[in-house]
Amino acid sequence: MPNSLNPLELIARRWQPSARFVERAALATVVMAVVIVVTGGAVRLTESGLGCDTWPKCTSGSLTPTSDMGIHGAIEFTNRMLTYVLCVFVGVLIIAARARTPVRRSLTRLGWAQFWIVMGNAVVGGIVVLTGLNPYIVSSHFLLSSALLTVAMVVWQRAREGDGEPRDLVARPVRQLTWLLVGATLALILIGTVVTGAGPHAGDAREVHRIPLNWQEITQLHVDFVYIVLGLTVALWFTLRAVKAPAAQRRTVLELLVVLLLQGVVGYVQYFTHLPEVIVGIHMLGSCLVWIATLRVLLGQRERAALPVAAPAAAGDQASVQPEPAASSR
Numbered sequence: 360m361p362n363s364l365n366p367l368e369l370i371a372r373r374w375q376p377s378a379r380f381v382e383r384a385a386l387a388t389v390v391m392a393v394v395i396v397v398t399g400g401a402v403r404l405t406e407s408g409l410g411c412d413t414w415p416k417c418t419s420g421s422l423t424p425t426s427d428m429g430i431h432g433a434i435e436f437t438n439r440m441l442t443y444v445l446c447v448f449v450g451v452l453i454i455a456a457r458a459r460t461p462v463r464r465s466l467t468r469l470g471w472a473q474f475w476i477v478m479g480n481a482v483v484g485g486i487v488v489l490t491g492l493n494p495y496i497v498s499s500h501f502l503l504s505s506a507l508l509t510v511a512m513v514v515w516q517r518a519r520e521g522d523g524e525p526r527d528l529v530a531r532p533v534r535q536l537t538w539l540l541v542g543a544t545l546a547l548i549l550i551g552t553v554v555t556g557a558g559p560h561a562g563d564a565r566e567v568h569r570i571p572l573n574w575q576e577i578t579q580l581h582v583d584f585v586y587i588v589l590g591l592t593v594a595l596w597f598t599l600r601a602v603k604a605p606a607a608q609r610r611t612v613l614e615l616l617v618v619l620l621l622q623g624v625v626g627y628v629q630y631f632t633h634l635p636e637v638i639v640g641i642h643m644l645g646s647c648l649v650w651i652a653t654l655r656v657l658l659g660q661r662e663r664a665a666l667p668v669a670a671p672a673a674a675g676d677q678a679s680v681q682p683e684p685a686a687s688s689r
Contacts, residue, residue: 371458378518381459381466384452385515388473391445392508393647398438399504400643403555404636408492408562410435414485442481449473452514465522469514476507494556494570501552505650512651516658521665529604529660536598537657540591544653547584551646553577559634578630585623592616595656611659615652622649 376384402408410424410431411417417424417436424432449470456466480503487496527534557574596612622645629638 367454367457370454371460371462374458376455376459378459381452381455382515382518384448384455385466385511385518387448388445388452388511389508389515389651391448392504392511393644393651395438395441395445396501396504396508396647397640397644398441399500400640402435402438403497403562404560404640405431405434406562407431407434408567409488411439411488414488439484442477442484445477446474449477456518463517463522466514466517469510469517473507473510473514476503476510480504480507492562492567494568497562498552498556501555502549505548508647508650509654512654512658517663520663523664525661525663527661529599529608530602533595533598533602533604534660536591536595537660540588540595541653541657543584543588543591544650547581547588548646548650550577550581550584554581560636560639582626585619585626589616589619589623592619608656608659611652611656615649615656618645618648618652621645 402410407430410428410433413419416422417432417439418428424436453467453470453474456463456470480500483496483500483503487493487500490496529537553570553572554574554577556570557572557577558569559574592612592615596609596616599609599612622642625638625642625645629635629642632638
């Protein structure tokens with residue numbers, strides 16, 4: 360066996376995962392990206408952000424939390440360990456995508472992109488601790504998690520389609536309206552991180568620096584963008600109906616509308632009940648679901664066909680061309 364073979368090539372020679380396995384591995388990274396956001400929120404909401412007061416160790420003399428650190432140390436350390444669990448899921452995706460024949464370089468590249476985002480965010484998480492929960496670094500920590508979720512969603516979509524050139528399923532004006540919706544949703548999420556950085560849940564019982572803004576005024580701006588996103592979603596749904604777009608595209612918009620309405624209810628409940636930790640945690644989960652639903656709207660408006668692949672030629676015959684194995688149905 361040639362010495363030039365790397366470990367992934369060796370695995371590919373011995374294991375051929377199915378298209379469904381690769382798709383499920385991609386979906387698992389989406390789920391884990393949401394889990395890491397929710398558990399990170401639990402760290403902040405339980406005032407465990409400095410449960411481990413240094414990084415990469417938990418204390419200056421211990422890699423793991425000690426008994427005198429109590430529940431806060433355990434919560435913070437558990438969240439750190441989930442990063443390794445996330446890496447395992449991403450690793451399975453990369454290996455499965457590389458082992459599958461024909462090799463889809465697009466999936467492996469996106470898998471590695473997830474891995475490096477996870478590694479980068481782990482470093483940012485360490486900086487969060489070393490800077491005493493600086494709210495700007497905390498916000499960037501959440502935004503990187505959102506970037507991870509974005510890439511994971513793209514991988515999941517790509518695992519269910521081919522590698523041909525993308526083809527729009529809707530007219531260009533509809534696509535432009537959809538991109539406007541995506542931009543407004545991004546602004547909504549960004550403003551939400553500012554609300555978090557200025558709000559009362561600092562992440563630790565001790566005094567922690569906050570963004571010097573009136574969090575109630577920023578919350579009002581956040582609510583204003585909720586209405587903008589809602590309006591754009593309704594406008595997109597009526598537009599798709601008017602142009603008689605396929606039912607699949609209309610359904611993703613309807614799903615987004617339902618998620619937005621539920622998230623709005625949770626938002627108002629948390630505001631009028633003075634931000635109880637459990638409701639805030641549900642709201643963080645909802646923000647992930649809103650972004651997932653938004654990406655489903657965007658990604659569902661185009662398709663990629665399977666590329667033809669060359670089949671091994673029989674002796675004396677020219678190589679025939681066969682279509683790439685079809686991805687599983689959506």
